[in-house]
Amino acid sequence: MSLDEKSADALAAAPHRRPPVPRWLLGIGPLVLIAILLGLFTLLNAPGLNKLSEGVPPKEVVAVEDVRLTAGQITITVRNEGPDPVSIAQVNVSDYYAVFTQTRETMAPLESTTLTIIYNWVEGDPYEVALVTSNGGKIPAVIDAAALSPERGSSFFGLMLLMGIYVGVIPVALGMLWMPFVRRSSASWVRVLLGVTVGLLAFLAIDATLEAVGLVAGSGAFGGPMVVFLGAVTAYLILEGTDAWMRRHQNSTTARQPSALPPQRLAPQRLALLIAIGIGLHNFGEGLAIGSAYAVGSLALGASLIVGFAIHNTTEGLAIVTPLAKQPPGLGRLAILGLIAGAPAAAGALLGATVYQPALAAFLLGIGAGAVAQVAVKLLPMLKDPAGKTFTPLTGAGVVLGMGLMFATGLLVQA
Incomplete structure (x- = not known):
């Protein structure tokens, strides 16, 4: 018998193999079975369990x-x-x-x-x-005291836009005027200013979290306080992913100069961008609170309030320019960073004045908290002194000073 005949006999004797089941079908199969089971459970009105609710009054929340x-x-x-x-x-x-x-x-x-x-x-x-x-x-x-609610017309939305500019864009721009001071500071003083920036961002993260939890305290709708932490984790992971993507797509010049920047540190321009994004998300939540409060007539738009917000948010501009101490960008880039950080306050005020829902507001404030927390973590490697220590008496004092500044200026805001 020839070799070809033997091979043919072996193939004929071998058991017939079925083609493998597609992987997508293996994944969707359990979902289909669960849907069928839930459908039957609903159609049969939960057999054996429908008597549990007999005599129990409905729960109204x-x-x-x-x-x-x-x-x-x-x-x-x-x-x-x-x-x-x-x-x-x-x-x-x-x-x-x-x-x-x-x-x-x-x-x-x-x-x-x-x-x-x-x-x-x-x-x-x-x-x-x-x-x-x-x-x-x-x-x-x-x-508490009946008052006519403002009409939501063109003048109303114009006022909300102006409010966002007053409390967001202008204060951040004023804070960025510290750029010349930062540029002329020594390396040790730059580390102190970076510590101040970390303190500012840490305070913003804590403040946004507490405010968001207060909005949904005692409420179980849409997850209650869990929406705050969902927003924070979402923002943190998105910014981490964005940073990883930006690292992978660095230009070849930076890739050929690994010694120009320690691998654990971010490029100053990218770090300033992340700070602006984080502050912008926080200011969006702040604008949302302003717009919703004014929409229901519970916010007095006085000069003292505008001044309070302006002073409170001016420090955010310092946080943006501090990482750029040794690599100052052009005026155009600074203007873009300022708009990224400040303009969301105007957008938040418009949205809050139009559609307000506590769970949504808490979620957005949670996003702001997670964003600024992520940026604060990214700043820590820049605090290291020549000996490799992150927290020294000077940087520690800077962190405390940053939190103290935000706390003190926050007392000026009486909303």
Whole structure:
């Protein structure tokens, strides 16, 4: 028997092998089975478990998100944060049952409704509003001093844009005027200024986190305080990924000069950009808070408030220019960095004045906190002295001074 005949007989005797199952099918298969199981569970109305809720009253958890006052009307937006549907049956304003309309008769979990209450309120008077559900539950909404809510027209949005420029763009630009001082400072003083920058960013991260958690404290909708940490981790990882991408795409000139910069340090221009991005995200959350507060009439736009915000945010400009002490960029690059850091305050004010939702605001503030925290970590290698020590008495004093400056100037902001 020839070799070819033997090979043919061996192939005929071998068992037939099926082609392998595609990898995508192996991945999607369990998801399809889970979807089918959940569908059957829902169609059969949770067999064996549907009796557990018998005799148990529904859980009604409703949060007041917005209160606006117009002539002869009170408009309140509420959201169902509980697991059961909720219906608003009556509205009581200071022991008076008022006529009202609403955009949604029954709120499913996480849904909202806007109630328009017909009531001739008196300016300056306090009011206690109670929204009575169909099951007899009461949702309180307190108006400390009635005041006409601002109309959201072109002049209103122009004012929000101007507010963002006042508290964001101009203070950051003024802070960047410290560039000549930074350039003429010695290496040891530059490390002190970098310590001040780390302190500024650390304070911003802590302040944004506390403010965001306060917005959603006691609220379980959309994860409650978890949205803050989700935003912070998201921003931190995005900036880390951006930095890694920028490192991989450095030009060949930088790659041929490894000794020009220690590998653990970022290029000054890139570090300044990351600082501007982090501060910009923080200022976006700050602008969001300003716009939403003014939209509901709880923010007094006085000269003292503008001055307070301006002084508070001026230090952010110093944080941007400090890494550029030995490699100063052109005026055009400085202007771009200033806009990246300051302009988001105007965008946040416009968004906050238009659409405000506490969970979204907390998430955005969390993003700002994570961004500035990431940049503060990236700054630490630049604090090292010739002996390789990161924290010396001078740099430590700089960090404390930076946090103290932000704390002291923050006391000027009375919003």
